[in-house]
Amino acid sequence: METYEFEGKNDQDAIENACRQLNLTKDQMDIVILEPGSAGIFGLVGGRKAKIKVTIKSKEPEPVEEIAEEKPPAPKAAPKAMAAAPEPADVATDVAPNDPENEIAIAKEALENILALIPMEGITVTGKIADGSINLDIEGDKTGLLIGRKGKTLDALQFIVNKIVNKTLEKRSRVIIDSENYRLRRQEFLVQMALKMGDKAKKIKRPVATNLLNPHDRRIVHLALRDDDELGTKGKGDGILKKVVIIPRKQSGSRASRAQ
Amino acid sequence: MKELVSYIAKALVDKPEDVVVTEIEGEQTSVLELKVAKEDLGKVIGKQGRTARAMRTILSAASTKINKRSVLEIIE
Numbered sequence: 001m002e003t004y005e006f007e008g009k010n011d012q013d014a015i016e017n018a019c020r021q022l023n024l025t026k027d028q029m030d031i032v033i034l035e036p037g038s039a040g041i042f043g044l045v046g047g048r049k050a051k052i053k054v055t056i057k058s059k060e061p062e063p064v065e066e067i068a069e070e071k072p073p074a075p076k077a078a079p080k081a082m083a084a085a086p087e088p089a090d091v092a093t094d095v096a097p098n099d100p101e102n103e104i105a106i107a108k109e110a111l112e113n114i115l116a117l118i119p120m121e122g123i124t125v126t127g128k129i130a131d132g133s134i135n136l137d138i139e140g141d142k143t144g145l146l147i148g149r150k151g152k153t154l155d156a157l158q159f160i161v162n163k164i165v166n167k168t169l170e171k172r173s174r175v176i177i178d179s180e181n182y183r184l185r186r187q188e189f190l191v192q193m194a195l196k197m198g199d200k201a202k203k204i205k206r207p208v209a210t211n212l213l214n215p216h217d218r219r220i221v222h223l224a225l226r227d228d229d230e231l232g233t234k235g236k237g238d239g240i241l242k243k244v245v246i247i248p249r250k251q252s253g254s255r256a257s258r259a260q
Numbered sequence: 261m262k263e264l265v266s267y268i269a270k271a272l273v274d275k276p277e278d279v280v281v282t283e284i285e286g287e288q289t290s291v292l293e294l295k296v297a298k299e300d301l302g303k304v305i306g307k308q309g310r311t312a313r314a315m316r317t318i319l320s321a322a323s324t325k326i327n328k329r330s331v332l333e334i335i336e
Binding site: 110113114117118119120145146148152153155156157159160163164167239240 | 263264267268271272308310311313314315317318321322324325
């Protein structure tokens, strides 16, 4: 069974959103209200969005609907929706405050709130947990505005959302934000650059330095050259941005030091 | 723009009720002044000004969208 999360101004709005996006009627899904939505967290205009979880019922309801055509389906739908409202209490208790779903929800909400204020239209954020970190993917930014030059804007968003999530959860968790597959593209670019610079260092037998890179990008460069015995890498500089110096090892010396 | 800075700042500080953002609009450039509680100053600036820089980056992206420029000033 597939489950989805939807948001809206209030729970009714969220349910409507769900119906529209999944192309289903209310009685074809099980609706659980995760957050009823409130007027103004931090006194912010618009307040906290209502959040619902929707599970699509197995295909059985469809034939039921065909029969229901004779009778108006409306009275059937109404009590279902009503019944959904008082339900969350017992479901909500199942969800521990630090469960992954909740972490994703917090991160997603923070990012969505920021994007809504930029304001970005036609943007969807999807969240999942991978390698122990919360991965958020922004879809629909065709202009690359949210990526920025060398991923500057994307990194800024990631940094702020990380701060918000860690403050809310009071627990260390990492959020990675991606848009238009930028992270993978950047990694491929950096690996290619590292290999090219490594070749250059070997050829001219002198150290070669990269541009100023952030810790994540530096790590990619270090890892790309880690298996090359003829090269060593070192960070150089102060602050968050540093250069990576790629140093060709003296053939005999490095072998000797390695043997020990 | 004002709401954007205000939302981010309020989400980062311990005293969101003390966050005040004033916007001084110019023809091309508008200046946003962010005031927070004294003990929260470090939270909006961050280690080596990293948080402030991230806020400015997001702000400039948002400003680009409406073809304007915005400057974020953090007021002590």
